[in-house]
Amino acid sequence: MCGIVGVFGHSAVSSVIYESLSMLQHRGQDAAGIATCFEDRFYLEKGNGLLTDVFDPENMARLLGDMGVGHVRYPTAGCSSVAEAQPFYVNSPYGIIFAHNGNLTNVSEIVDNIFQRDMRHLNTSSDSEVMLNVLAHAMARRGAVKPKEIDIFASVEEVHRRCKGGYAVIAMVAGVGMIAFRDLYGIRPLVFGTRGHGKDAEYMIASESVALQMSGFDLDHDLAPGEVIFIDMAGTVHRHVSPQAHEKTPCIFEFVYLARPDSVLDGASVYQCRINMGTKLAEKIKREWAHLPIDVVVPIPSTSRIAAQEIATRLNLPYRDALVRNRYVGRTFIMPGQAQRRQSIRRKLNPIPSVFKGKNVLLVDDSIVRGTTIKEIIAMVWEQGANKVYVCSAAPPVRFPNVYGIDMPARSELIASGRNVQELAKEIGADELIFQDLEDLKQAISDVSPGLTHFDTAIFDGVYVTGDITEEYLNTLERKRNDTAKHTEDVTSHITRNLTAHI
Numbered sequence: 001m002c003g004i005v006g007v008f009g010h011s012a013v014s015s016v017i018y019e020s021l022s023m024l025q026h027r028g029q030d031a032a033g034i035a036t037c038f039e040d041r042f043y044l045e046k047g048n049g050l051l052t053d054v055f056d057p058e059n060m061a062r063l064l065g066d067m068g069v070g071h072v073r074y075p076t077a078g079c080s081s082v083a084e085a086q087p088f089y090v091n092s093p094y095g096i097i098f099a100h101n102g103n104l105t106n107v108s109e110i111v112d113n114i115f116q117r118d119m120r121h122l123n124t125s126s127d128s129e130v131m132l133n134v135l136a137h138a139m140a141r142r143g144a145v146k147p148k149e150i151d152i153f154a155s156v157e158e159v160h161r162r163c164k165g166g167y168a169v170i171a172m173v174a175g176v177g178m179i180a181f182r183d184l185y186g187i188r189p190l191v192f193g194t195r196g197h198g199k200d201a202e203y204m205i206a207s208e209s210v211a212l213q214m215s216g217f218d219l220d221h222d223l224a225p226g227e228v229i230f231i232d233m234a235g236t237v238h239r240h241v242s243p244q245a246h247e248k249t250p251c252i253f254e255f256v257y258l259a260r261p262d263s264v265l266d267g268a269s270v271y272q273c274r275i276n277m278g279t280k281l282a283e284k285i286k287r288e289w290a291h292l293p294i295d296v297v298v299p300i301p302s303t304s305r306i307a308a309q310e311i312a313t314r315l316n317l318p319y320r321d322a323l324v325r326n327r328y329v330g331r332t333f334i335m336p337g338q339a340q341r342r343q344s345i346r347r348k349l350n351p352i353p354s355v356f357k358g359k360n361v362l363l364v365d366d367s368i369v370r371g372t373t374i375k376e377i378i379a380m381v382w383e384q385g386a387n388k389v390y391v392c393s394a395a396p397p398v399r400f401p402n403v404y405g406i407d408m409p410a411r412s413e414l415i416a417s418g419r420n421v422q423e424l425a426k427e428i429g430a431d432e433l434i435f436q437d438l439e440d441l442k443q444a445i446s447d448v449s450p451g452l453t454h455f456d457t458a459i460f461d462g463v464y465v466t467g468d469i470t471e472e473y474l475n476t477l478e479r480k481r482n483d484t485a486k487h488t489e490d491v492t493s494h495i496t497r498n499l500t501a502h503i
Contacts, residue, residue, distance in 0.1 A: 001028060001074050001406050002073050002099075002100070002405075003211075004024075004099045005024065005069070005071075005204065005205070005206045005211055006178055006180060006206070007067070007068055007202070007203070008066075008067050008204075008235065009067070009202040010235075012064070012065070012066060013065065013067060014036055014060055015060070017034050017036075017068050018055060018060065019215055020214050021051055021070045021071075021072055023214045024072055025051060027207060027208075027258065029072070031048045032046065032072045032073070032085070033045065033046025033047070033071050033087050033099075034055070035068060035069050035070075035087045035089070035097040036064060037067045037097070037172050042095060043062055044087065046071075047082055048082050048085065067172060069170050071086040071099040086098070086126075088128055090132060093139055096135065096172070096174075098131070098132040099128075100127075100128035100131055100168070101168045101188050101190075102165060104163050105403050106164045107127045107130055111130060113162075114130065118137045131167065134158070134162050135156070139151065139173075141158075142155060147176050152179055152228065152230045153228060159181070160184055161244070164466055164468050165183065166183050166404030166466075167188055168182050168189060168190035169182075170190075178205075179228065179231075180223065180228065182224070182227055183226070184226045184245050185225050185246050185248070185456070187250060188207075188405055189207055189250065189254055189266070191205070191209050191219060191220075191265075192220045193209070195217045195218065202217075203231055204217045208265065210260050210262050222265065225241075225242075225249070226242030246465075248451075248452070249454045249465045250265065250455060251405075251456045252455040252460075253459060254270075255268065255444075256274075256366055256395045257303050261306060266449060266452055268448040271306060273448050276447055277307045278308065279310055279444070280437075280440040280441070280444050281394060283440075285434060286314075286315070289432070292360070294315070294360055295317075296318045296359050297311055297318065297319050297320070297364060298322045298361055300323060300365045300366075300377055301321070301324075303366040305321070307364060317362070322352040322356065324349065324351075326347060326348055345373055345376040346376065349377060351380050351381065353384045356384035357385035359386055359387055360386075360388040361388065362390045362391075363381065365393050369415070370414065370415055371415030374391065374428050375428045378391070389430050389431055391432070391433050392433075393435050393436060396436055398460065399411075400458055400459050401414070401459070401477060401478065403458070403464065403473075403474075415427060421435065442457070
């Protein structure tokens with residue numbers, strides 16, 4: 001999960017990119033980077049940490065140019081070293097800057113081909129660098145001194161043929177223009193916006209529509225599956241949709257948790273989708289759990305708040321924000337390690353005792369993934385003297401790994417994997433546990449955007465839309481991407497950097 005932004009303007013764009021990335025900081029807190037282009041020369045600043053950690057007035061002043069790309073990163077593969085912060089750069093052909101959100105599912109196959117057939121060198125373990133080199137090789141094979149839209153479209157078609165998985169990409173080519181494209185299923189989000197008209201028109205491409213609003217860009221459209229947008233140096237916008245494209249199948253977890261509620265993705269208001277999730281849950285509680293003597297509805301901040309308010313309204317129950325969030329602690333889901341996530345929860349949330357003492361409490365969460373957060377919160381609620389603790393989730397149980405760019409890689413780390421609902425309730429310490437039905441979740445979104453009828457729901461049902469995911473692949477992925485492996489890679493990277501510094 002990452003956030004990407006590209007801006008094509010008529011004046012300095014670095015501050016616009018920075019502000020737009022600040023609206024996407026929830027998509028990645030591990031690293032940040034901005035690259036700009038001025039007179040065919042690139043200027044790049046990136047590093048580990050939040051935007052405020054990486055950028056200051058001094059290095060922002062070095063980012064010259066009226067075209068640029070930005071990235072905020074959370075690693076789903078590889079380590080979290082600064083070497084893997086994006087955007088990436090290759091100097092041949094032309095000079096290309098590249099930012100990517102998603103995950104490729106056939107990296108091993110591509111890496112072998114890049115080395116043996118394309119004769120290109122990779123410097124990191126990031127699949128983003130792999131994809132950049134596929135694009136660079138495709139453009140080099142076209143052999144155009146000054147590529148035109150036909151060359152760009154053909155090069156992206158080759159990327160689609162060689163790269164499988166979920167991805168959204170924004171790239172700059174020196175002296176050529178800006179390129180953006182979305183995977184063939186539309187799994188990862190990407191939106192296109194405009195500001196101004198005619199020859200004064202400026203353009204932004206971003207992971208979420210909220211990034212456009214920050215700087216006064218109007219949402220034009222979500223890129224279709226397989227769509228590529230090319231903005232040439234004269235500011236002319238060229239569009240092409242791949243004949244390889246499939247029906248739009250966006251990641252359903254964007255609507256549940258990843259996206260901001262003030263975003264609109266694929267025609268659906270995320271805010272309204274979450275209201276509908278609350279409506280569907282309330283209907284299920286009325287239908288199947290009416291016997292529960294619930295006294296108060298409490299959200300687990302902050303993504304579940306919208307659904308919880310709707311549940312309380314529909315059930316005619318008191319709603320209380322009784323778990324107070326420390327806004328200066330990051331989202332625990334995207335912290336790069338189980339120990340770090342666990343340590344942060346008590347610092348992140350603090351209970352109001354009077355709301356819980358002697359009460360039958362319905363806690364509302366957006367989803368239950370690793371179970372770390374919900375177990376700690378339930379323990380806190382019991383400590384405050386609650387009589388009963390019920391839990392409901394706006395999403396179904398997460399039982400399967402995500403392979404398209406969200407950090408749910410290892411079945412062994414998913415608390416619902418291999419457990420039924422009763423076993424899961426006991427494991428987290430709840431008296432009862434209620435999950436959203438998958439069909440209700442889909443309907444909650446389709447009711448907002450009737451054109452959305454297909455979704456990537458693999459984390460709930462194990463059905464991977466790209467059709468290339470095998471049990472062997474999942475086992476290999478688990479070995480590479482579980483928390484233990486990440487810790488090992490981080491330590492190895494740290495040692496390597498220290499050794500290099502002393503050579």
